[in-house]
Amino acid sequence: MATEFKLVIAGETLCLLGDLAVYWPSRNRLMVADLHLGKADTFRRSGIGLPSGGTSHDLERLSYLLQKTAAAELWILGDMLHGPAPHDAGWRESWNAWRNQHAQVRIVAVAGNHDRALINAGLEIELAGASVEDGAFVLRHEPVQHPRLHVLCGHIHPLAVLPGIRRRWPAFWLRDGLTVLPAFSYFTAGVAPGLAAGDRLAACVEGDLVMLPHFKASGSRSRMA
Numbered sequence: 001m002a003t004e005f006k007l008v009i010a011g012e013t014l015c016l017l018g019d020l021a022v023y024w025p026s027r028n029r030l031m032v033a034d035l036h037l038g039k040a041d042t043f044r045r046s047g048i049g050l051p052s053g054g055t056s057h058d059l060e061r062l063s064y065l066l067q068k069t070a071a072a073e074l075w076i077l078g079d080m081l082h083g084p085a086p087h088d089a090g091w092r093e094s095w096n097a098w099r100n101q102h103a104q105v106r107i108v109a110v111a112g113n114h115d116r117a118l119i120n121a122g123l124e125i126e127l128a129g130a131s132v133e134d135g136a137f138v139l140r141h142e143p144v145q146h147p148r149l150h151v152l153c154g155h156i157h158p159l160a161v162l163p164g165i166r167r168r169w170p171a172f173w174l175r176d177g178l179t180v181l182p183a184f185s186y187f188t189a190g191v192a193p194g195l196a197a198g199d200r201l202a203a204c205v206e207g208d209l210v211m212l213p214h215f216k217a218s219g220s221r222s223r224m225a
Contacts, residue, residue, distance in 0.1 A: 005202060005209050009179065010136035010150040016172050016202055018209040019061060020182045022152070023069045027134075030071035032062070033141070033154020034183035036082040036114065038091050054187045055091040059098040061184075066105060074105055075128075077154045077181060078112025078141025085121035099124050108132075112141040112155065143180050150177055157183040157190030160203035160212060168192060169210075172202040 004023075005016045015023040022031045037055055066074065085092075099107075107125040109118060110132060119127060131140035138149045143156060158180050160171035170182035173193050182204055183190060195201070195215040203210040 002209055003207055005211060007174075012136055014179075016209060017065065018204050018207045019065055020170055020184045020204050021065050022172075022179075022181060023065075023071065027073065028069075028071055029073040029075060030065055030069055031075045031077060031139070031152065031181070032184040033077040033181040034079045034112070034157060034185060034188060035076050036079055036183070036185040036188060037095065038082050038085060038089055054185070056094045058185050059094055063098070063101070066102060072104075072106060074102075074107045075139060076107070076109045077139055077152060078110050079114045079154065080109045080112070080123075080125075081118055081121065082114050083117065085117040085123075087122075095123060110139055110141055143178055145177050150179065152179050152181070154181045154183065156180060156193065157188050158201070159190040159192050160201040160210075161192060162203060162205070162210060162212075169203040169205050171204060174200040174202065 003018045007014055007016065013025055015025065017023060020032065023029070024031065035058065062074070065071075108128050109115070109125050110128050111118065111130050128139070131138055133149060136150055138146045138151045140151060140153050141155050143151065143153045145151060156173075158171045158173040159168040161168050168190070170190065172182060173180040175196070176198060180193075193199075193201075197216055199215045201212045203212060
């Protein structure tokens with residue numbers, strides 16, 4: 001196991017990080033997906049009791065990654081928010097303090113399906129719309145193939161199952177023309193994706209990466225090999 005794994009995708013070197021992020025060295029850019037700020041607040045407003053502190057913990061993890069990579073930019077590939085962003089929301093104090101701490105970092109958010117309130121949220125970030133073409137890549141939220149470019153995205157919160165372990169782990173889903181990032185927020189559910197021949201999962205296990213074998217289909221049965 002290792003904390004990061006370098007891959008050449010569409011002619012560019014990307015570093016998959018076991019801490020649920022991607023670093024793009026030639027852009028000096030850190031990328032994450034599905035931050036879901038305010039998710040716990042949304043649940044509590046609906047009468048579902050949840051502990052506080054999730055946002056602060058996720059932001060601490062982002063601080064660690066920005067320090068580790070010395071990235072000049074942070075891109076969130078959709079679902080930066082989970083729902084409404086009222087100015088009295090409990091998570092805003094943590095966000096404002098964190099943003100001031102990293103005032104020199106350019107932060108760009110691609111719109112996700114939960115980000116309807118992002119345009120008026122006042123979070124001191126750049127809004128990039130639904131997708132951005134950058135070099136060999138398309139940066140977007142939902143995993144939709146592009147006819148020419150490799151798609152980097154999030155949305156489905158992929159999970160991996162390791163042999164002999166019942167617990168499922170957040171994972172990168174590596175496909176031809178498509179790389180799906182794991183959800184960065186720990187307070188998320190996820191799915192074990194249906195793999196096609198040639199797909200690969202990289203499981204994120206407590207900060208380490210476990211690269212699983214390429215998936216191979218054999219008749220009506222399928223296996224990892």
